[in-house]
Amino acid sequence: MTVSKTAEKSSEKPAETAKGRKDAADGPGEALQLGELSEQLGYVLKRAQLKVFENFLRCMASLQLTPAQFSVLLLVEKNPGRNQTEIASTLGILRPNFVAMLDNLESRDLCARIRSTNDRRSHILVLTDKGKAVLARAKKLVATKHEARLNEVLGPSNRAALLGMLSKIANEF
């Protein structure tokens, strides 16, 4: 340890630079300097992701759907007749963790596991009628509330550009 414990004046350097905040007698709080942090793409990316998910949850409050659940319903709808392993793996969900997720969706009668006759090990996933209806409503909520808010902040063309760059990162990285 090279730091003198119980130092406060820490005269060392006037590193407090501009606007030099005085040691004691702070104002109402004095916001911290983000510094290079606001240039770290990973940091901003994470922050943005949290905000987007948070907004998604608010928009979906009436349907009680998380982003992960919504993605499962979307994928099952577009790929009927697939089993748990296939759906889970393309979503990056590990099979063991997918079980509880499906238990939840199935208990709410949004999707169903059907024992395949071709391969009696696997469970074919299908949306129930209620699941299809809920998903349809979810899509509308996403479009009219969630994505609409994003368009407000970014503008449609920027939104498309953003999606393109994120896809590049997600795929070619």
Added chain:
Amino acid sequence: MTVSKTAEKSSEKPAETAKGRKDAADGPGEALQLGELSEQLGYVLKRAQLKVFENFLRCMASLQLTPAQFSVLLLVEKNPGRNQTEIASTLGILRPNFVAMLDNLESRDLCARIRSTNDRRSHILVLTDKGKAVLARAKKLVATKHEARLNEVLGPSNRAALLGMLSKIANEF
């Protein structure tokens, strides 16, 4: 439940549309259709964030720094003399969860808690000499390996545009 259990032919609709995959006799796996999922900004955003963090961890393997730890070191460096509550809250970390993080960094002699003489409740955070040295090396690794890879994939101008849009989302959402 409106779904007939133990159905497989599921003739219902030939929803398998194009390229109609036959019921049994699958090829090597037949990739699933992402469908609207690839248009969901939240989904792609999360995917990209995971990839970026994963790459960050690889680049930092020699220094054993996580993104969160790196952000703490950066923030403490730019804001010396702040206490735990201030550092934690501007990073979106809850005070209770920040304790273990600091225990870790302090046990590795990267930063130190100093009891303030102004307010003997609070702990002033400072980087140790080793902490400054490690952070300097970390910055170089981030620049030469991590951000360099991002520039390869996106190009410098796109990277700047991406950062700008993500900041907008992170702040004005």
Added chain:
DNA sequence: GATAATTGTTATGGACCATATCAAATATCG
């Protein structure tokens, strides 16, 4: 000087993620 608020801390529970393991069913191959 009594009461309220703040700081760091502990304890605790939930959500998410990862690994090992298992029984049932299927595939593989001698």
Added chain:
DNA sequence: CGATATTTGATATGGTCCATAACAATTATC
């Protein structure tokens, strides 16, 4: 065919991250 390996869904378990309540020490407030 039959022994062995593989696959599928499932359970158990542990780790990490995130959130809340509560506490002692200290400080602020009135």
